[in-house]
Amino acid sequence: MIYLDNSATTIPDPSVMKSFEQASTQYFANPSSIHQLGGHSEHLLTKAKNQVASILDVTPSEVIFTSGGTEGNNTAIKGIALEHRKRGKHIITTEIEHPSVYDACKSLEDLGFEVTYLPVNKNGVISIEDLEAAIRKDTILISIMHVNNEIGTIQPIEKIGEICKQFPKLFLHVDHVQGFGKVPLELRNSGIDLCTLSGHKIHGLKGTGILYMRQGVNLFPLFHGGNQEQSFRSGTENLAGAVSLGKALRLIKEKEQTQGTELKSLQAILREKLTEIDEVQINTPPEAAPHIMNFSVPGTKPEVIIHMLGEQEVYISTKSACSSKQKEESRILLACGYSKERASSAYRVSMAYSTTEEDILQFADYLQQAINQFRKVME
Structure with a gap:
């Protein structure tokens, strides 16, 4: 998992x-x-x-x-x-x-x-x-x-x-x-x-x-x-x-002191892997909290991609868990000036100190596969 x-x-x-x-x-x-x-x-x-x-x-x-x-x-x-x-x-x-x-x-x-x-x-x-x-x-x-x-x-x-x-x-x-x-x-x-x-x-x-x-x-x-x-x-x-x-x-305070740099490094790796996927547009700014990465894949349906990933036991989300089941676009991304298309096709990856580099690399591969599969189905 x-x-x-x-x-x-x-x-x-x-x-x-x-x-x-x-x-x-x-x-x-x-x-x-x-x-x-x-x-x-x-x-x-x-x-x-x-x-x-x-x-x-x-x-x-x-x-x-x-x-x-x-x-x-x-x-x-x-x-x-x-x-x-x-x-x-x-x-x-x-x-x-x-x-x-x-x-x-x-x-x-x-x-x-x-x-x-x-x-x-x-x-x-x-x-x-x-x-x-x-x-x-x-x-x-x-x-x-x-x-x-x-x-x-x-x-x-x-x-x-x-x-x-x-x-x-x-x-x-x-x-x-x-x-x-x-x-x-x-x-x-x-x-x-x-x-x-x-x-x-x-x-x-x-x-x-x-x-x-x-x-x-x-x-x-x-x-x-x-x-x-x-x-x-x-x-x-x-x-x-x-x-x-x-x-x-x-x-958590102990982990913050001993593993904070590692978490930031993982975020950098994740950002790099996401930039290699042509369809992905990153929404999280460079100077952000080390555990969150938000990105959009315009033209996809987040609930479909997330379920595809879930079948591989890979679990991410869209918006806040309090509003993730609401299918409208993200209020947060709209406030940042992004388009409705980008705000309605957003995904959120949020890591913990237990997250590994292998987790990130596997996720990126599964995400690319899910996007490709979605595109084929929609053709």
Whole structure:
């Protein structure tokens, strides 16, 4: 099997699975229970949060455990909007955000908020000048992803953070789901107020995630109930999920430090092999995240090619997994200025640190074969 759909989800690390199983069986009690077993679970939850905070270089009180990227993004965006709506109802984001950000902003427009969607250039990068010009007195939130999930574009978050520091009443949220473990991003003193992470993108488990919320930030909670997670995310804690997520965070950061150069080299090999295929047009810019490669094959039907590859146990995708079953063209590629034909015939390869050069070479061969077979059928 050649699995190249890691931006949709990663294969869970065996040691992460083991930590989840151990926590589930040995610490099954509710951390909120006042008896001894509950106390043991609460102690483990505190330990997990301290470990996560240490890895992220933040304080434990700034870590909110969530169910993943979608919840984290919605909590940050809607939570800030609802909490601070009396001060202003203007939000800034981009045209190429993940659906959990883009659609969350669209939903707020129905509640009377005004949203500015910043354009991007052909490489999918916003203009800092456009961002500065968009900030108004009633702007309460800027939400911009670090790494784009479809084409791998890296936004200048450090510069954006410095700009936001000049506006103390304006909050900056960063969707760091695709970047964590591949493209470093400092949180402390960065100007970032909220940041979203997801476990299943880093060989953790689905249903686990983190919302970093800088100390002093306040938001309207989406969940009300037992006041867990400092009342920002009520609900019985997923203790085993939190423990396993801490494990996944540590492992991916180690791999980033030891194998980051190798992953970038693999991307270069992939780019070279794709340029050798006449029908392929590469969409991912050269200075992109090392694990994502987006390309188009105009005239083909992605769902057909992907199924052909799947028959060879080679697995890639089209757009975000959240919208890949929708057959219309990629909103991201259209925003970059590409044609509808190119945007509707796009494919995404997303690698992991376990991906090998042999995987890439075999994929390129299978892709060429699939394109040739498709052409013959269509003649």
